[in-house]
Amino acid sequence: MLLETLKPKVKTILNQNHISRNEKLFEICALLKNNIEYYNWVGFYFRNGEKEELLLGPYVGEPTDHTVIPFGKGICGQVAVSNQNFVVPDVAAQDNYIACSFTVKSEIVVPLFVNGANIGQIDIDSHVLNPFSEKDELFLEFVNQEIAKLF
Incomplete structure (x- = not known):
């Protein structure tokens, strides 16, 4: 599966010593967007x-x-409060959704924990209805666990 093949690439990016943490995070974003067709943002x-x-x-x-x-506003703000993954198969069905673009149809947000504290999250928008599965959640949890080592 594609997600599994990206795990070593995530580790390679995060193990680079010559670039900053933000540059590593940007490269992770690019890796995911460029390799998973339904990851549009x-x-x-x-x-x-x-x-x-x-x-x-x-x-x-x-x-x-x-x-x-x-905190509490939109999907990201709700994850900041709940500390739980939030998968939205259809953003149009969400009352507390902050619209970024009319092209966004679904979203997944996974919190990033460092020493048990929620310090942030990875947020992914898709132009496809209901593309995210438990495999995406598990993969993004892996990504965030690796990123947590940078803090």
Whole structure:
């Protein structure tokens, strides 16, 4: 399966010593977007210090106006509060959804934990209805576990 073949590539990117953490995160975003056809926007949001808001980190895809997201607002804001993965098969069916683009049909957000604390998340938008499976969740949990080692 494609997701399994990307795991060693994720580790290779994260083990590069000559680039910054943000450059590594950007390369992870590009790797996922360029290799998984239904990953149309891939990015990271991180908690803004002690504030209950998320700040946009490295991403690949269409530009977004959502550079700051309050906890509880939208899918990302809900994950910041719940500490749980959130898979949205159809964003049109979500009441608390922050629309990024009319082309986005579904979304998956997986929290990033460092020493048990939710410090951020990986956020993926798709132009396809209901493309995300448990395999995507497990893969993205793996990605975040590897990324956590950078903090």
